[in-house]
Structures are given as C-alpha cells and as structure tokens.
Amino acid sequence: MIRHTHLTLVALLLLGACANKQPAVTGEPAPTVVKYAGTVTLKAAGDGCPLLVILDGGDKQALIPVGLDKRYQQEGLRLKFTYRPSRASSGECGKGSPAILEDISVMGEAGK
Numbered sequence: 676m677i678r679h680t681h682l683t684l685v686a687l688l689l690l691g692a693c694a695n696k697q698p699a700v701t702g703e704p705a706p707t708v709v710k711y712a713g714t715v716t717l718k719a720a721g722d723g724c725p726l727l728v729i730l731d732g733g734d735k736q737a738l739i740p741v742g743l744d745k746r747y748q749q750e751g752l753r754l755k756f757t758y759r760p761s762r763a764s765s766g767e768c769g770k771g772s773p774a775i776l777e778d779i780s781v782m783g784e785a786g787k
Contacts, residue, residue: 708757710778713738714785715752723767728754728776737771739763744779753782 713728726748728738740747741761747754754776761773 708778710755710757712753712755712782715747715749715754717748717750719768719770722770724770725768727768727771738774738776739765739768739771740776741773743776747776747779747781749784751785753785755780755782 711730713730716727716729717725719725719727724737724739726740726743728740730736730738738758741763756776756779758774758776761775763773765771765773
C-alpha cells in the first residue's frame with residue numbers, strides 16, 4: 676500500500692511539473708546585429724601584420740582577421756561584416772586585435 680501511494684505521489688508530482696511550464700516569452704526584440712565597414716590593407720607586413728582590416732572611423736582601429744578567405748585578402752578592398760573577438764595569437768603584430776569576420780560582403784575598393 677505504501678509503495679502504491681509513493682508511486683501515485685511521484686506520478687502526480689511529475690504531471691504537475693509538466694503542467695506548470697510557462698509558455699515561451701514572445702515579442703522580445705531580436706538581438707541587434709552591428710555591421711562594421713573597413714578596408715583591407717597588406718601594407719603593415721613589415722611590422723609583422725601581413726593582413727589587417729582598418730575599421731572606418733576616426734580612431735583607426737584595426738582587426739587581424741583570423742581565417743579570412745583568400746578572395747577578401749586584396750589591398751584596398753572595402754568590406755562590410757560582423758565580427759567577434761578571437762583568442763588566436765596576434766603573433767608579432769601589435770597593430771590590431773584578432774577577430775573572426777562573418778557575414779562578409781564586398782563594398783568595392785577604397786577610393787572608388
């Protein structure tokens with residue numbers, strides 16, 4: 676009898692836990708995706724930076740793109756992209772921060 680009571684109690688607790696689930700919250704805004712623009716440069720190779728992307732803006736912030744596809748590795752190429760920081764080593768390059776560029780689109784070439 677005690678065993679039957681315990682099983683019934685466990686079954687009721689499980690059913691109650693499943694029935695009390697809150698519905699998923701809807702109507703929350705999607706996270707904002709920030710697109711950045713920058714220009715590819717190969718001119719810092721002598722400083723240990725074979726490839727940099729200089730972000731648009733007055734502060735001349737630079738990214739060291741990690742695993743960037745060869746088609747984007749052209750001097751003066753203007754890109755629009757999202758990025759996330761990378762833990763990859765920057766090697767001898769002290770001019771930028773390692774980053775993984777994503778959702779890349781070509782905007783043209785600098786000065787055109």
